[in-house]
Amino acid sequence: MEKIFFKKNKTLFSYMIGVLFILFGIFIYFNSYLDLFIRPIMQSMLMGSSKGKDIIFFILIGIFIVLSNLFFQIANKLQNNDKQKINDNLKLNDNLKLNNNLKLKNRLEVKQIKSDKLLKIIIIFSLIIAIFGLILEIILHSNLGLNSLTTVVILGNDYTSTSLLHSHIFKSIIGNIILNIANVFNLAVSGTLNGIHNGTSLYHYIPQIANLYLLALPILFILMVFSLKNKYVFQKIILIFSYSCLIIGSFDGGFFSTPFAIGLIGIILIYFNGDYVEYLLKIFFKKSLKLNIGCNIKRNVLSTIKRLMPVIILSIIIILRISIAILGSHSDHYEVDVLNLNENGINIILSHYDVDSIQFNENKTIITINNINEENNINYNEMKLLNTLSHNLNGKGKLFSISWNFYSYF
Incomplete structure (x- = not known):
């Protein structure tokens, strides 16, 4: 009776x-006013935390x-029904009993394995979405x-x-969707939502095929919810965060x-090392081990690679990012290409920046801005120059578009 009461209260507590x-x-x-307290905590994790992301x-x-x-x-109720059917089959004759029990046990085993397979699907599907985003960026720039x-910076109020x-x-x-909904309820002011940057000024320039994301995101979300079944507490916490x-x-x-890298690494960590993570965290929190996971930890090359897989994937992402950033960087100058620049804009560029040439x-309008002054010091940090422009x-x-300068961050 106490166990049932504890389980019910535990579930209610989780809902709360x-x-x-x-x-x-x-x-x-x-x-x-909460931004002052939340923003510093979320800053590094969400890559320049903003109110909307928080x-x-x-x-x-x-x-x-x-x-x-x-x-x-719901899943537990269905599983209990299957177990009840197995018990009911004990009352059947021997010929039917064995066949029915095998089918039901196989169904239970499939349910246990399914959540791990879903993690694999989530990892692959997430990478497809991310790579699709990179392809769209190339198409956008080309167009x-x-x-x-x-x-590329789209100019306007937002x-x-x-x-x-x-x-x-x-x-x-x-x-764009959130803003349209906000407009219905008169929550948006001058195209913005309570100071939250929504990026809608870019929407009119993106390839139409990008709207497939609206189909992919709900599918990804549903897969994520289903994958949380049959996960231990610590695994579930890490997965929800990821x-x-x-x-x-x-x-x-x-x-x-x-945030994408943190999320992906967290999922990969549980996929390859879920039991190991649970084992270590239970030791850390001095919990009793229900599974003898520690004894099953193999020490061979394959298991070592699996343990290191999150580190390997993270390293690949970092190396790729740095390589692309360096490939597109110019340390001695910035190239700024402006579409439909008027005469007033040209005068501002000439008066505010060390301009080498204008074509x-x-x-x-193609503008080259010097980044090295007479004392061989750097004139502009990339991010600061982007903001002032x-x-x-x-x-x-x-x-307008602005070339990168990876070295200006050091």
Whole structure:
């Protein structure tokens, strides 16, 4: 009786935790003063934390907790029905009993294995979405007649940047939907949502095929919820955290973003080392081991590779990101290509920056800005230059691209 009472209260407590996360996310939206406390904590994890990402992060965690518990209850009920059928079969004659029991036991075993297979599908599906985002970036740059190894900034009230290294293409799709819903309820002011950057200025330039993300995201989410079945407590906590990060990274930053990398590595960690992680965490928290996992840890080359797989994948992502950044970098100058730049914009460029040359090619103005002064010191940090150009060129042009300078961050 006490065990049943404990299980019911444990489930209720889990639901309450999930609802609290959701309510906290909503509370952040209406209370900006919390940004001072939350932003520093989330900054490194969500790669330049913003109010929108903070809200989505907490709401996603809450939704995953609630739905995983709901699904767990439903699955347990179905599993108990199968077990009951096995017990009922004991009353049947011997010929039918063996055949029916084997079928039902096989069905139970399939349910146990299925969640691990789902993790594999989630990893592959997430990578497909991320790579699709990179391809869309190349198409977008090509359609605008701009170099793919640059950052594009769409000018306007809600100016948005996007690049291979930090893509906002999918963010513009999500932002456009949220903004349309907000407009129905009169929550948006001048195209913005309570100071939350939604990236909608980019939406009109993205390839139409990018809207497939609206189909892929719900599928990914459903797979994630189903995969939480039959997972131990620590595994489930890591997965819920990882799923929330990965979803945010998939639309805000893309393949090379910090939240996507954190999410992907967390899922890979559980897929290859789930039992091992549970074993170590239970030792750390001095919990009794229900499974003798420690004795099953093999010491061979294959198992070592599996243990190191998260580190290997993370290293590959970091090396790829740095390699692409260096490939597109110019240390001594920046090339800024502006579409539909007016005369006022040209005057601002000449008066505010150390301009080496200006070329005109139909509706595109190609500006070369010196990055090395007479004392051989760097003039501009890439991010600071991008921000000042976005401010100074707003209203003077349609959009611009800026070349990278990986070395300016050191």
